[in-house]
Amino acid sequence: MQHATLTLPAPAKLNLFLHITGRRADGYHELQTLFQFLDHGDELGFALREDGEIHLRTPIDGVPHDSNLIVRAARLLQQESGTALGADIWLDKRLPMGGGIGGGSSDAATTLVGLNHLWQTGLDEDRLAALGLRLGADVPVFVRGRAAFAEGVGEQLLAVELSEPWFLVAVPQVFVSTAEVFSAPELTRNTPPIKVRSLLEGGGHNDCQPVVEARYPEVRNALILLNKFVPARLTGTGACVFGSFPNRDDADKVARQLPATLPSFVAQGRNISMLHRRLKELA
Ligand SMILES: C[C@@](CO)(OP(=O)(O)O)[C@H](O)COP(=O)(O)OP(=O)(O)OC[C@H]1O[C@@H](n2ccc(N)nc2=O)[C@H](O)[C@@H]1O
Ligand SMILES: Nc1ncnc2c1ncn2[C@@H]1O[C@H](COP(=O)(O)OP(=O)(O)O)[C@@H](O)[C@H]1O
DSSP states (O other): OTTOSEEEEEEEEEEEEEEEEEEOTTSOEEEEEEEEEEEEEEEEEEEEETTOOEEESSOOTTSOGGGSHHHHHHHHHHHHHTOOOEEEEEEEOOSOTTSSSOHHHHHHHHHHHHHHHHTTOOOOHHHHHHHHHTTOTTHHHHHHTBOEEEETTTTEEEEOOOOOOEEEEEOOSSOOOHHHHHTOTTOOOOOOOOOHHHHHTSOOOBTTHHHHHHHOHHHHHHHHHHHTTSOOEEOTTSSOEEEEESSHHHHHHHHHHSOTTSOEEEEEEESBOHHHHHHHHHO
């Protein structure tokens, strides 16, 4: 990271609710979800290479170099922009993987935005978001960096202003596969679509939660534990579960009462992502 000329955050997200309203012919699910960012995330460093190569200098255990979303995002931007430049990239991985808080998607978005800046490839936000969608349904919201009500497979975004409470996010020590949850026969896919306004005043639910609770006892236990203090909910397809608090102290107090077997972190909900805050400082 010390050789990086540009460092940028890749924040986590929460799905404050997640309704599955249907399934498309290609198997992908139609959703209604509310995304908010957290002021907690990974950190990426970038340095320019003149030889066109992409090197992730800090590989993740179990993720082959060329399948890492960071490398895939960098190569996609190279292809689309036609640049002859390359990059060395460093990742300080802080977010749990398979947690439903979007770590991989956020890393991909930060790479697209960061390299577009470093390489001066000049793609606008719409083109970067469209590229992001080719890497994952969750990437566009991170590219745009504004809390949003999402429809479609999560790519039709309507920016919203939400309150910015503190969240306690508990991290059950289990990896939940998004593909497994979406292919579960017992998953309900018929929540009636709701109008935006009725969703923003709290409420909603996560259709994936009953499936994940039944299949992953670690997640079920985390929900039981957290529910003793605050209404708790699953984010995305899990494994992470969260509750909200009006201030940091209250969230910290509950965090201290969770058992050591259930790691957790406290972070504030944000309507503008840390990535976009940093970009504004750079501009
Ligand atoms: C559920 C959500 C909610 O924000 O987040 P996570 O829990 O993964 O963080 C997302 O929709 C996940 O987005 P993302 O993690 O980018 O998923 P992708 O890589 O595009 O898809 C993984 C797999 O999930 C299934 N999938 C994903 C999204 C969707 N709308 N319908 C689906 O059926 C597909 O089978 C796909 O092969
Ligand atoms: N940079 C990356 N960070 C995290 N996961 C990655 C990355 N690149 C590829 N992956 C793959 O994506 C999977 C899901 O990652 P992640 O986005 O952290 O979970 P979720 O979608 O549940 O929030 C990981 O298990 C891993 O195989």
